[in-house]
Amino acid sequence: MTYTKHSTRIPTPAHSKRPARNFYQLILTLFAFLFASPAFAYSQHSELEELILGVVGSTLVSIVVVIVVFIRLKRTFLPRLLLSLATSLLVFPLCLAGSMATSYVAQQVYKKQSEETAQQLEAERQQEWQNNALxxxxxxxxxxxxxxxxxxxxxxxxxxxxxxxxxxxxxxxxxxxxxxxxxxxxxxxxxxxxxxxxxxxxxxxxxxxxxxxxxxxxxxLVCPSNTYYGNGPDKPAPSWWELLSEKKDDTGPLLKTLDYLKAHDVNMKFTTSKLSMLSLAMDKANADVIIFALDAGLDPYAVFGDEQARTPAETWVLQRHSFSDLGSYSTPDLQRLQARLRELSAAEANALARKQLYASNLQAVEDGGASLLKYLLQRGASIKQLNQGGTGFIQGGTILTKELQAEIDQLNDQQLQDFICPETRKGGTAYSLYLDARESQNQAFVSYLKQRHMPETCP
Missing domain, CATH: 1.25.40 (Serine Threonine Protein Phosphatase 5, Tetratricopeptide repeat)
Incomplete structure (x- = not known):
């Protein structure tokens, strides 16, 4: 008798399929969060606001997922808790990434729509403008x-x-x-x-x-300027001053316009408390306009209402002594202007020395101000007033260049002492350039004064 062996297939219990089916359902649900996340995308908000909204929304969804998974899982307490918390670690970044990605797409769509709308409106405005009867x-x-x-x-x-x-x-x-x-x-x-x-x-x-x-x-032909020239509302600068705001290569049209204004009784000598037509032209090193202003009768040596404002003549002196940030001239222009301008008097040299407006620029002058110091002394400036009040020619932080030191070397001991111990202004306090240099940690200057046996304090 022959026996035939039959294989018997044992059916899988229905409950054994549930874990796999539940797992796939979970994956599908998590993937769906990418599409549910637009609820947290607000394209009209800033990126930071959208990030905050996305985090808050993703956190709320994660909490819901934790609760659902904890309830649905048929496990003991600890595994259920761990699995539900682990699920939130997957849900939160998925939801947040979807939120921000959707927000970005929404922003791009909104931006494109806005650009198209703006272009359409601009085209309509242009068409309306082209058809404007006037x-x-x-x-x-x-x-x-x-x-x-x-x-x-x-x-x-x-x-x-x-x-x-x-x-x-x-x-x-x-x-x-x-x-x-x-x-x-x-x-x-x-x-x-x-x-x-x-x-x-x-x-x-x-x-x-x-x-x-x-x-x-x-x-x-005189209207108030829209540019501020340091003047008050009671005395506004004229708008024609704006013609002088830039140095022009071709000054022909500018001079023609200035001549026209002058011929129609425009006051070329108008000044504010700090500026005049001549000082504006001098600040731009515009030689043609400077000559025009001089011919119009402007005084380059006249002091302004604000005593700290430079006169045109003072600016000219600084320009001649390498303060190139104030403008420079060609050799022919230098010769033309020098023929029209005299040198400073002793009082004017003292006035220039007392003005602090150029002191900070000594750092940018190649010789440290040596040639200017020589000029001021030659013009009769009082050596006891050059640094008066600590706001004059040299201060404690001034760099002692080779050229400047060579010029100071020309001073005898008494002159150098007068230089570093200037006269005290009325009501002011005594000033010592030596102490100022020490406080400014200007070791080069301190060492030089020590070498010259200068007193640290002034009498």
Whole structure:
């Protein structure tokens, strides 16, 4: 008898499939957090705010997951607790990463939409501007009747007229349009200085043909400047000073404009408490404008209301003695100016020495101020006043260059003592350059004064 061996397949109990199925369900649920995370994406917030919101939201979801897993798992207490906590470590970064990624995508979409909207609005604005009746008459057709008709409607703002001034009237020297704009402004604006919004750009263009329109309308060519020149509101600087703000290679148009202003009774000698046309030109080392200002009668030696402000002549002296941060000149310009400017008197040399405005620049002068010191002494400056009050020529922190030391070496012992122990100003305290150098830890200067056997304290 033959026996046949049959294999018998024992069915897997249903409860044994549950762990695997539960595991896959868990993985699928965790993956779904990447898509649920947009609830924490707020593209209108800052990155920090979004991060905080993402962390808070991810933490709340993680807490829910911990609770659900702890309840659903059929295990003993400790394994259930450990597995639920471990699950949160996976859920939290997944949820946070999804939140921030979705937020980034939302931001990019929002940014693109905003850019498209802005471009569309700009295109519409440009189209509206191109079809503006006043612009068409002023810029394209040069139609004076059209300009007057468009202005008569009263629908064109001051900003529109200002834009047309810059884009069309000035480049095309359209006197007729400018005249109509000015007349409209004078009628519509209660502020009688509103025309200055037209004058200042015309001045900067240096177009004297357009300035003729202001003269014809009997309007002043002097308007307050928008640039601060250290002046108070009771005495504002004129806007034509802005022409001097930069040194120009071709000064022809500038000089022509200045001549025009002078010929129409503009006060070339106007000064604030610190500045004049001449000092502005000197600060820019603009030789042509300096000559113009001198011919106009400005005094380079006149002291300003603010006694600490440099006079043009003082600036000139500093420029000649290597203070290049104040401007420099070509050799022909130096010769031209030197022929028009005298040397400082003893009182003026003392005044320059007492001004602290250049003291900090001694560090930038190659010789440390040696040539300037020599000049001041030659001009008769009082050696006992050069460092008066500790705010004069040399201070304790001044670098003792070879050139400066060589110049000080020319002083005898009494002169050097007078130099380091200056006169005391009325009501002031005694000053010692030696002690100042020590406090400033200027060892080179201290060693030099020791070598010269100078007293540490002043009598």
């Amino acid at each position: 612009r068409l008459a002023t810029c394209d057709g040069n139609d004076q009747q059209g300009v007057e008709a468009a202005l008569a409607t009263g629908t064109h703002s001051a900003e529109t007229r200002q834009r047309l001034l810059l884009e069309c009237i000035i480049p095309k020297t359209n006197q007729a349009a400018l005249r109509s704009f000015l007349q409209t402004t004078l009628k519509q604006e209660e502020d009688k200085s509103a025309y200055c919004n037209y004058l200042n750009p015309v001045l900067m263009s240096m177009n004297t043909s357009l300035l003729d329109v202001f003269v014809e309308q009997k309007l002043s």
